[in-house]
Amino acid sequence: MIIDDHEIVRRGIAEIVDRADGLSVVAEAGSVAEAVRRAELVRPDVLLVDLQLPDGTGIDIIATLREKVPDARPVVLTSFDDDDALASALNAGAKAYLLKTVRGAEIADVIKAVAAGRTLLDERTVTRRRADHEDPTADLTPSERRVLELIGDGLSNREIGDRLGVAEKTVKNHITALLSKMGLQRRTQVAAWVAGQRAAGWRS
Numbered sequence: 001m002i003i004d005d006h007e008i009v010r011r012g013i014a015e016i017v018d019r020a021d022g023l024s025v026v027a028e029a030g031s032v033a034e035a036v037r038r039a040e041l042v043r044p045d046v047l048l049v050d051l052q053l054p055d056g057t058g059i060d061i062i063a064t065l066r067e068k069v070p071d072a073r074p075v076v077l078t079s080f081d082d083d084d085a086l087a088s089a090l091n092a093g094a095k096a097y098l099l100k101t102v103r104g105a106e107i108a109d110v111i112k113a114v115a116a117g118r119t120l121l122d123e124r125t126v127t128r129r130r131a132d133h134e135d136p137t138a139d140l141t142p143s144e145r146r147v148l149e150l151i152g153d154g155l156s157n158r159e160i161g162d163r164l165g166v167a168e169k170t171v172k173n174h175i176t177a178l179l180s181k182m183g184l185q186r187r188t189q190v191a192a193w194v195a196g197q198r199a200a201g202w203r204s
Contacts, residue, residue: 001027001044003035003061004077005053009100013048013077013107020108032056032064039069045115048107049094051078051085062092073114077107081196089121096120101192136182136193144178147171151187152194 002017002025004010014025027042029035032055039047039061047065049058062074075096076089086097095114098107113120137145143164150160157175161168175187184190 001025001029001035001039001042001046001072002048003029003053003058004048004050005030009050016104016107017048017111020112023108023111030054032060035061036064036068039065039072043069044072046111047072047074048077048111049074051076051080051089059088059092062089062094066093075110075114077102079192079195081193086121094121099192101186101189136184137178139181140178144174144181147174148178148190148194151175151190152198154191 002010002013004013007030010028010030014028017023017025026044027038029038030053032053035047035049035053047061049061051058053061058074058076058078062076065072065074074089074092074094075098076085076094077098077100078085079100081099089097095118096110097120098110110120137148140148146164147160150163155163157168157171161171164171175190179185179187179190182190182193184193
């Protein structure tokens with residue numbers, strides 16, 4: 001069962017899941033209330049839950065359905081790369097925590113693993129992430145920090161160059177450097193990281 005308040009996101013995930021061998025989507029929901037109601041009816045094996053919903057959070061769903069549909073195994077799929085959110089998901093009973101930058105094939109693999117009884121999230125993961133994520137931007141230069149913020153604003157490399165008064169090639173060099181320093185591989189991961197930081201109060 002897929003729970004996300006964006007229909008386009010739900011449809012995209014549903015297509016990935018339905019294409020995978022042995023998996024099928026039994027229901028979708030766009031809010032906490034709808035998710036609880038439908039889950040009680042269809043009793044899914046796995047819940048794929050977004051954290052931020054119009055009438056509450058994915059944590060609310062996980063906590064409520066732990067009582068009502070105890071066999072449903074929750075997987076969080078969110079854009080929030082946030083240690084507090086991860087810890088809350090773990091405490092509520094989530095079995096895995098995925099970011100929306102994940103590849104489609106990996107979503108299917110995680111669903112299968114969780115359905116088979118595995119838990120891909122534990123206290124050590126949270127503790128290790130806290131240690132690893134003290135501040136991945138600590139080594140960035142002022143120029144790289146500015147580029148980071150502008151990527152978060154959704155600007156293209158050319159637009160960033162125009163804003164900073166530098167060549168597009170210089171912007172690309174800054175991005176290569178900041179990706180390396182932050183331990184990331186793609187520009188989209190940078191945008192997701194900035195979004196997560198800006199929404200540090202992910203429950204709001």
